[in-house]
Amino acid sequence: MTSHLYIGGKWVAPASTDTIPVENPATEEEIARVPSGTATDVDRAVAAARAAFDGWAGLPMVSRAGFLDRLHGCLSTRAEKIARTIGLEMGAPLKIASRVQTGLPLAVLRSYADLAARPAPAETVGNSLVVHEPVGVVGAITPWNYPLQQVMAKVAAALAAGCTVVLKPSELTPLVAYLLAEAADEAGLPAGVFNLVTGTGPVVGAALAGHPDVDMVSFTGSTATGRFISHAAADRIARVSLELGGKSANVILSDADVTKAVKIGVGNALLNSGQTCTAWTRMLVHHDLYDEAVALAAKTAAGYSLGDPFDESTRLGPVVSAAQRARVLGFVERATARLVTGGPDAPVPAVGHFVAPTVFADVDPSSELAQEEIFGPVLSIIPFGSDDEAVDIANNSRYGLAGGVWGSDERALAVARRLRTGAVDVNGGAFNPLAPFGGYKQSGIGRELGSHGLAEFQQVKAIQR
Structure with a gap:
């Protein structure tokens, strides 16, 4: 009909x-x-x-x-x-x-x-x-x-x-x-x-x-x-x-399980080809774990195979339209941060609106890459030195929809309470469809x-x- x-x-x-x-x-x-x-x-x-x-x-x-x-x-x-x-x-x-x-x-x-x-x-x-x-x-x-x-x-x-x-x-x-x-x-x-x-x-x-x-x-x-x-x-x-909209931060504290935090964080950022309002598109990592996190994020993202949505081996489908693909690639091409995987020249299927999973490191927290909702498979990694600095960077956004925090339980919970956002997952807490969902700010x-x-x-x- x-x-x-x-x-x-x-x-x-x-x-x-x-x-x-x-x-x-x-x-x-x-x-x-x-x-x-x-x-x-x-x-x-x-x-x-x-x-x-x-x-x-x-x-x-x-x-x-x-x-x-x-x-x-x-x-x-x-x-x-x-x-x-x-x-x-x-x-x-x-x-x-x-x-x-x-x-x-x-x-x-x-x-x-x-x-x-x-x-x-x-x-x-x-x-x-x-x-x-x-x-x-x-x-x-x-x-x-x-x-x-x-x-x-x-x-x-x-x-x-x-x-x-x-x-x-x-x-x-x-x-x-x-x-x-x-x-x-x-x-x-x-x-x-x-x-x-x-x-x-x-x-x-x-x-x-x-x-x-x-x-x-x-x-x-x-x-x-x-x-x-x-x-x-x-x-x-x-x-x-x-x-x-959203521009959610995934905060990885110095005592976090970095392997778990990065792998789940990359998966969250790339879910639905990054076309998720709650996506953790900013990965904030303590200096002590930073190099390891960047390498692991690049390797994890590069493992997301693109292709036919009905092929069981496909982990990343296309973005929804040619216009959306052009918009996402525009952000990628304008970025001045360090590209660690993906990017505008990465191989993608010849047909379809595909964007390669892309990870940038050393991202300026005030840059376009860190401030604008890209709505594609693009992750920005940002270093920090203290819990206070992490909170400041995370809250440096006109958005406040979701986020994640990784670390020892009490410390992570204390940071989660300080984030100006409608939802926060601590150490990979599962999405709850009975809990209130919505945002702060814009x-x-x-x-x-x-x-x-x-x-x-x-x-x-x-x-x-």
Whole structure:
């Protein structure tokens, strides 16, 4: 049904016959076309969501949990197809497409079905009953790098809270959103509760962000676009939740297990071909471990084989588009730091938007390489001499989304507490899909995942008795 939009519980023809090509970034071949939606399509979808809101919001949360449970079941049966679709439209190696790009959003959906099945009891403060009610109609605008996970973090939480949703996925990776819409239809979600409108940011995204009947805009993407959405929503005093860029630091203290810290740190930086907002793209290493870390990072990164995402030996797929490849290579070519592996002249497959895993050492903490979000397989290594200096370098960023610290437990925890960032992993702590996710500074506003993510889509009301 990729020639249609999903609005009001039906597959409907778009207002325009214009379409957007979807490319396989590993082969540069067109694999599909989707509607280039218009403001008229957004109007129809928002109207459907508004009409469905009272009925959906009026259901007990445990009833909404039942719908989410069915949605999880319908989506789970499509897991293999989801992974393959993401491999095709995004270029993620199949292992990553299956375990991370598919497994994680299913876990997030499961978590919201479970949260909704066990709603928190009403709070009493003196003579006031404090209740949580859904915000209303939500416009969800999502990125291309994790095309189902970033959708699920918004849609599952919003539906659990009692909101209705209009989803605008990235035009670069829209196909997996169609699988979600098919699953929603099969699960029997009431008409208008979930709506899908494909199209470009300047048209569909802007129409959603500025729509007078959209109560909240939840956006994941660039800081520049987040700034535009904030302004559009501010004109009508609408709520926004923004998950934006990052330039995360991986701090390796003098008493760290350097081998483990570097290998896991390189893997984190290169995950999804470096197209991860939380990627530890700055590796900060104590002087005593620095030379060893640089050599190990270079060797580890060079071992990431590039190629066909569906070849089991591939560890690094392409970046998402020719424009993204040009952008990443621009940063690499302008860099003045010491190149230790990769670079613009490193061999890559002749076809596809591939960038070799690239590591720079002796990077100036204030340079473009250390300050800008490159969003490609590029790692910067920076030396430091003390814990205080490491904290200063790590916090020398307009971003504050994630990070890592390695060292003896208490020391590493003390440094982690000083980092101005929304999440920090200590000694390789695993990602927790139930914990709040979001950023400080220009990395965003609000939180996703778990109960904190649910609260983003709720209003708080005090009823005095």
